[in-house]
Amino acid sequence: MSADVAEQVARAGQEIIAAPASRLADELNSQLNKLLGWPFRAASGTAYDGNGQTTALFGTLIFTRVQGTEIAEGQPLSVTADMLACAIDVSHTLDLEGLRRAYERIAHAKTLRKSPAAQDIVHTTITFGVIFAAESAVPLEHFADELDRLNQRTPTALARYGGRSITRRDQLRSPISR
Numbered sequence: 001m002s003a004d005v006a007e008q009v010a011r012a013g014q015e016i017i018a019a020p021a022s023r024l025a026d027e028l029n030s031q032l033n034k035l036l037g038w039p040f041r042a043a044s045g046t047a048y049d050g051n052g053q054t055t056a057l058f059g060t061l062i063f064t065r066v067q068g069t070e071i072a073e074g075q076p077l078s079v080t081a082d083m084l085a086c087a088i089d090v091s092h093t094l095d096l097e098g099l100r101r102a103y104e105r106i107a108h109a110k111t112l113r114k115s116p117a118a119q120d121i122v123h124t125t126i127t128f129g130v131i132f133a134a135e136s137a138v139p140l141e142h143f144a145d146e147l148d149r150l151n152q153r154t155p156t157a158l159a160r161y162g163g164r165s166i167t168r169r170d171q172l173r174s175p176i177s178r
Contacts, residue, residue, distance in 0.1 A: 008035065017134045021092035024134060025059030028090060032062065039064045040085065045077035047084045047127075049112040054078075056105050059090025060132070081112035086128040094133035096146050102131045103150050 012031035019027035025044055032042035045061050048054040057076060063083040087109040089102035106129035114125045136143070 019134075021134075024092050025090040028060050028088070028132065032060065036062065039066075041065050043077050045079055047079045047081055047087065047109055047112055049081040049114070051113055053108075053112055055087065055109045055112070058087050058105070058109070060086075060088035062086035062088070062128075081114045081127070084109070084112065084114075084127050086130060088130040088132050091131075091133045093135040093137050094131070094143075095137035096142060098133075098137075099131065099143055099146055100150065103147070103154075106131065107154060 012035060016024070016027050016031055029042040029044065036042060040062055041064075042060050042062050044057065044059055046055050046057055047061060047063075061077070061079055062085045063077075063079045064085065065083075087106055089105055091098055091102065094102075110127050110129060112127065114127075117125050
């Protein structure tokens, strides 16, 4: 990472955590939009798929834009699952119950059905999930323990390896490089 980019990211981080709680997601989106390149954009909103599933409102969604499409600033968007790259659950102060709720919202966003990837274009069928908070109500070790518990309760296939699915739980128990 170049020094310029590192400085931009550091300044963005300072601006985000300095924002009042009521504007945290707006500031995160503003700073991300300064750093994201075409065709990506960050905004508050919901996501939906062709099966009629819709997410709860997320403070930040990172999605791909369509050339020539206008985006209304300050208004929550509704983004198709195919355009969704990342769902970010934003809270000012995170506690264990907030972590559980955020985890469930992100897990639901990851279940949205996407179209199969085309062979001739770069396209992902995966939605990345992030839980973002400016402050923590408990020590980080408590979050790690709870996240491990949640991951064990909700294993998600991440990849295929040697004919079997690798889940987060499998990754914790055995290395992929056998």
